[in-house]
Amino acid sequence: MPSRRSVLAAGSLAASALAGCTRAADGPTSSADARVAADAADWPMARYDPAGTGHAASTAGPRDDVQVAWERDPGERVRSESPPILLGDTLYVVGRRSLIALGRDTGDVRFTRNGSYQSTPARVVASAYRTPTLAVASTAGLYGLSADGGFELLGLEFGSERWYGPGSEPDVFRIGPPAEPAPVAADGTVYAVDPGTDRLLALDGSSGSLEWKRTIGDGRSIGTNRPAVRDGTVYVSSRPGDLVAVDAETGDRDWDVRPDAHEGSSLRYRNFRPPTATAAGLVVPDREGVTLFDPANGDVLWEYTHDGNLTGGTAAVADGTVFVPDGRDSLHAIDLESGDEIWTVDYGYPVRPIVSDGVVYLGYRSLPELIALDAETGERRWSFEGESGFSQPIVADGVLYATGWDGVVALEEASQ
Numbered sequence: 529m530p531s532r533r534s535v536l537a538a539g540s541l542a543a544s545a546l547a548g549c550t551r552a553a554d555g556p557t558s559s560a561d562a563r564v565a566a567d568a569a570d571w572p573m574a575r576y577d578p579a580g581t582g583h584a585a586s587t588a589g590p591r592d593d594v595q596v597a598w599e600r601d602p603g604e605r606v607r608s609e610s611p612p613i614l615l616g617d618t619l620y621v622v623g624r625r626s627l628i629a630l631g632r633d634t635g636d637v638r639f640t641r642n643g644s645y646q647s648t649p650a651r652v653v654a655s656a657y658r659t660p661t662l663a664v665a666s667t668a669g670l671y672g673l674s675a676d677g678g679f680e681l682l683g684l685e686f687g688s689e690r691w692y693g694p695g696s697e698p699d700v701f702r703i704g705p706p707a708e709p710a711p712v713a714a715d716g717t718v719y720a721v722d723p724g725t726d727r728l729l730a731l732d733g734s735s736g737s738l739e740w741k742r743t744i745g746d747g748r749s750i751g752t753n754r755p756a757v758r759d760g761t762v763y764v765s766s767r768p769g770d771l772v773a774v775d776a777e778t779g780d781r782d783w784d785v786r787p788d789a790h791e792g793s794s795l796r797y798r799n800f801r802p803p804t805a806t807a808a809g810l811v812v813p814d815r816e817g818v819t820l821f822d823p824a825n826g827d828v829l830w831e832y833t834h835d836g837n838l839t840g841g842t843a844a845v846a847d848g849t850v851f852v853p854d855g856r857d858s859l860h861a862i863d864l865e866s867g868d869e870i871w872t873v874d875y876g877y878p879v880r881p882i883v884s885d886g887v888v889y890l891g892y893r894s895l896p897e898l899i900a901l902d903a904e905t906g907e908r909r910w911s912f913e914g915e916s917g918f919s920q921p922i923v924a925d926g927v928l929y930a931t932g933w934d935g936v937v938a939l940e941e942a943s944q
Contacts, residue, residue, distance in 0.1 A: 571614040571922040573650035574710035575842065576882065578719075578757035579805040582844030582851075588885035589923030590900070593910050593942035597927060600635035601935040602628045609893050610648045610710075611880075611920040612929050612936065615660060615675060620649055621931050627664065629677055632924075635936060639677035641688045644668065646723075651675070652713040652733035654690075661690055661733055663718040665708035669693055670720055670729070672736050691736025694722060694729065709754040709802070714776070719755050719762050726752045728764050728772075730779060740779030745770040758805035761823065765812055768797030771826060785826035790816050790833050802842050804850075808864050813843050813852050818860075820867060830867030834860060840878035844888070846903065851881045851888055859890070861906060873906040875899075880920040891918035891930050898930060898939070912939055 575582045604623040612621045617632040622645050629638040649662035652672070660675040670693035678688035711720035717739065718731040730739040744752045745766040755764040757776060765771045769789075773782040789795045798814035805811075809829050810821040817833035836854025843852040849870060850862040859875040862868065877892040887909060888901040894917045900909040914932055921930040928939045 570616070570651070571612075571924055573613060573713060574611055574648040574754065574920075575802075575804075575844075575880070576922075578712050578714040580712075580754065580756040580802060580842070581804055581806070581846065582842070582880065582882040583846035584882070584884040584923060585846075587924050588926060589887060589889060589921075589928045590926060590939055590941040591885070591887055591909060594900075594912050594928070594939040595942040597938040597940040598633075598635040599935060599937045600630060600637070602630065602637050602640070604628065604640070605933055606931045606935060607646070607919075609919065610646070610931070611922055612931055613649055613651065613662075614922060614924050614929065615651055618675070619929055619936070620662065620675075621936055622646070622648065622664070627662070627673060630936060635938060641673065641677055643671065643673075643689075645671065647708045648710040649673070650711045650713040650718065652718055653716055654734040655716065656734035657690070663711040663713055663720065663731075663733070665711055665720060665723055667708065667723050669723060670711065670718070670731065670736070672718075672733070691734075693718075693720075693731045693736045694738060694741075709752065712755050712757055714757045717776070719757055719776070721752045721754070721764075726766060728752065728755060728762065728774065728779075730762075730776070742772075742774050742779045742781065744772050753800065753802035756803045756805040756810070758823070761805075763803045763805055763810055763823070765800035765803050767799045769800055769814070771800060771803070771810070771812060771821060773823070773826065783826045785821070787819070787828065790814075790831065799839070801838060801840075804843050804845050806845050806864065811843050811845055811850055811864070813838055813841070815839065815855075818843065818850060818852050818862060818867075820864070832860070832862050832867045832869070834858070838878055842880040844881040844883050846883035847886075849903065851883060851903075853877060853879045853881070859888075859901075859906070861903070871906040873901065873908075882921060882923065884923045889921045889923060889928060891921045893917040893919065896932075898928070 607622045610622045619630045644666045645664045647665035649664040652661040654661040662673040672691040709721045716733045726745045728742045752766040772784040801813040803812045820829040834854040836856040838855035841853045848864045855878040858872040861870040886903045890899045896914045898912045916932040919931040
């Protein structure tokens with residue numbers, strides 16, 4: 529254990545170093561900043577963007593066959609239910625008790641910062657700092673972490689935690705691995721579900737201060753999902769079946785709906801999954817189907833039903849097509865404008881698809897296999913078997929990244 533004098537000295541040095549961590553918005557950029565600077569190949573949050581499309585239009589992953597670029601055991605069990613994010617040349621993954629940063633090209637561990645984090649981070653462009661802030665949820669609240677990790681001195685961590693937001697210990701019994709809905713960042717604001725509650729929060733990305741809060745659902749609600757943000761509106765769904773639109777700046781409620789269950793259903797409610805906001809409307813999966821809602825008022829534009837039982841998973845939307853699992857037998861491709869089926873393929877897992885450059889990528893935490901499908905036809909392009917289940921993957925510059933219980937893997941196009 530360091531002596532009191534050592535700790536005091538460390539505190540003095542830390543204060544000097546921390547004084548250089550904040551800046552005016554037009555301040556200089558250091559070499560450390562370059563490692564986390566944004567570029568077109570970034571994957572800045574869960575499901576790629578604030579709208580939750582899962583579609584990376586400006587980059588691509590491996591298309592025809594794959595080989596391992598690198599594999600890394602970071603020394604701690606990784607959350608396979610939480611996909612990584614990518615900023616510049618740094619990959620961030622959530623461990624069981626930490627946030628871990630790895631080099632994009634090699635998988636070398638750059639730093640580990642301790643904390644009970646339970647969601648994929650979201651990059652926030654915070655005007656008070658040179659480097660981005662990573663907003664991440666835990667059962668105790670929301671944290672804003674330094675993307676460059678701060679620094680260590682004499683075994684102590686300094687500058688890694690920039691702010692702490694409100695939170696509540698969960699008052700319900702959880703089944704399965706603990707996880708919180710991932711925060712969403714847009715225009716310097718963090719939108720997140722208050723852990724353990726059905727409240728939607730908006731936090732300032734620089735300070736973590738509360739801008740507004742809004743309760744979603746009612747006493748019958750059993751969970752609020754990751755929000756989607758588009759064109760100044762935040763959309764959020766809950767279980768059993770509330771869908772709410774609020775003004776992103778004020779938190780004022782624009783509209784809310786609780787539609788009846790699908791015709792012929794034995795369920796009382798739809799049990800919504802997280803929404804995806806698009807120009808055509810709001811795509812919201814549920815246990816037995818998918819609905820497109822009018823973003824202006826919540827009116828139903830079309831409904832697509834299946835024989836599944838989707839209790840997890842999300843939709844991805846790319847190039848006019850909705851890709852969604854049914855949780856029982858199939859993955860469905862649906863025309864975004866009409867709601868007509870384009871194709872279905874056998875895949876019985878409640879997966880969260882992503883799409884890039886005409887390829888649909890699938891990974892599931894209980895299945896030791898990553899799969900790529902042709903987005904137009906549903907035909908399998910390649911598969912990769914691992915030792916454990918995988919997270920939802922992400923892609924950038926021809927490489928796919930995914931986490932599993934036993935570590936992190938990067939896959940690249942196979943050599944000819």
